[in-house]
Amino acid sequence: MMKAQQTQALDINRPPANLPTMSQHQLIGQSVDMLDTPCLVVDEDVLHANIQALQTFVTSFGLKLRPHAKSHKCPALAKQQLAAGAVGICCQKVSEAEAFAAEGIGDILIANEVVGLAKLQRLVRLHRRCLHLGGELIVCVDSARAAGFMNKALEQAEQEQSIAPLSIYLEINVGQNRCGIAAGRPAAELARTIEDYMPWLRLVGLQAYHGTAQHMRSVEERAAVVDAVCNKVRQTLEAFDALGLARPKVISGGGSGSVGLDARTGLFTELQAGSYVFMDVDYMRNQWDSNIQPDFAQSLFVLTTVMSQTSSDRAVVDAGLKALSVDSGLPELKNAPGLVYEKANDEHGLLRCTTSQDGHTPEPESLLGKKLWLIPGHCDPTVNLYDELVVVRNGQVVDTWPVLARGRLF
Numbered sequence: 001m002m003k004a005q006q007t008q009a010l011d012i013n014r015p016p017a018n019l020p021t022m023s024q025h026q027l028i029g030q031s032v033d034m035l036d037t038p039c040l041v042v043d044e045d046v047l048h049a050n051i052q053a054l055q056t057f058v059t060s061f062g063l064k065l066r067p068h069a070k071s072h073k074c075p076a077l078a079k080q081q082l083a084a085g086a087v088g089i090c091c092q093k094v095s096e097a098e099a100f101a102a103e104g105i106g107d108i109l110i111a112n113e114v115v116g117l118a119k120l121q122r123l124v125r126l127h128r129r130c131l132h133l134g135g136e137l138i139v140c141v142d143s144a145r146a147a148g149f150m151n152k153a154l155e156q157a158e159q160e161q162s163i164a165p166l167s168i169y170l171e172i173n174v175g176q177n178r179c180g181i182a183a184g185r186p187a188a189e190l191a192r193t194i195e196d197y198m199p200w201l202r203l204v205g206l207q208a209y210h211g212t213a214q215h216m217r218s219v220e221e222r223a224a225v226v227d228a229v230c231n232k233v234r235q236t237l238e239a240f241d242a243l244g245l246a247r248p249k250v251i252s253g254g255g256s257g258s259v260g261l262d263a264r265t266g267l268f269t270e271l272q273a274g275s276y277v278f279m280d281v282d283y284m285r286n287q288w289d290s291n292i293q294p295d296f297a298q299s300l301f302v303l304t305t306v307m308s309q310t311s312s313d314r315a316v317v318d319a320g321l322k323a324l325s326v327d328s329g330l331p332e333l334k335n336a337p338g339l340v341y342e343k344a345n346d347e348h349g350l351l352r353c354t355t356s357q358d359g360h361t362p363e364p365e366s367l368l369g370k371k372l373w374l375i376p377g378h379c380d381p382t383v384n385l386y387d388e389l390v391v392v393r394n395g396q397v398v399d400t401w402p403v404l405a406r407g408r409l410f
């Protein structure tokens, strides 16, 4: 009996019954002041405005929006993007996509490469699930070898139970030098290899995403990269023509930093922006031109509490590295003149008390126990630290949405 208990595997989907919950669902209807911290909070009105603004903008160009769900990892939020008119979502990982499919979302692009037997087996099961939901799973491919393994996994699955071919986008390297086959002739040759030898794959689009362009500060810099991306896409389409291959119908890419420029290229048919729902400190450092794309506002915050105040020039909050991602810079405080988030330790955030530009100096003795709103430096990895998003409107908790794809890295 003892032995059986010791070797019993932990069910990661079901925490032990005697472990107190981390959910703040019971606070729905109450003031945000009641929330325990650190917690991840989304302002529902601002979120909805962001979702609507991008959808209206993309639709006005006759294009499709397939927002990237890596930013929020939250099926409840994805359903709102779909209800607003998105054609599907993007995910970055197979297991991440599983969390959305489990909630009934079947139109998913894994905007990334999938390699390895375990992942391919999951991918095949996910493909069946998406079909069952009446949707379509699409996956990126950037080499003949990886495509060959994928084709083989589908062929083997077919032997057990009939299966439809899997849709793929060929990812081309548009200058970021991350994934992606070289644009032009190499991409077209890969397409021909797939067409000739891999009957379980169906090429339906090109992925042309440039991540670093999103965070270039000036509109001019981003515009120059988007031009270069388009040249790579054109070269590839011309190479398809030269080999007598049908041009893929979908050209997919773009992010929150370049979406206005991408929409105007006349080349993209589908846009993949993700962070626009929340924004973050890093994105706020970009220069924006509202003639080019909608102004997205900050909807995501980490609510934190001052847990220590032992000197007049310093305060300590309960949100440090384990509550905030600082890879793109430190968080900023909202409506807290004179307070600067200066350093993140594991469980501590160190604030400097100073005098703000308008001459405001915080009163140190009033800080202990005070709740403060932090704007995360980088939204995606910050969201990945939390099990739920607390949804607030006008100072009240109105809902909690589980971040179901959080930590799903396979």
Ligand SMILES: Cc1ncc(COP(=O)(O)O)c(C=O)c1O
Residues within 6 Å of the ligand: 068, 071, 090, 111, 112, 209, 211, 214, 253, 254, 255, 256, 257, 272, 273, 274, 275, 276
């Ligand atoms: C392939 C791909 N598409 C779209 C996005 C969304 O970009 P953003 O969150 O900057 O809008 C990302 C983000 O990393 C990505 O990797």
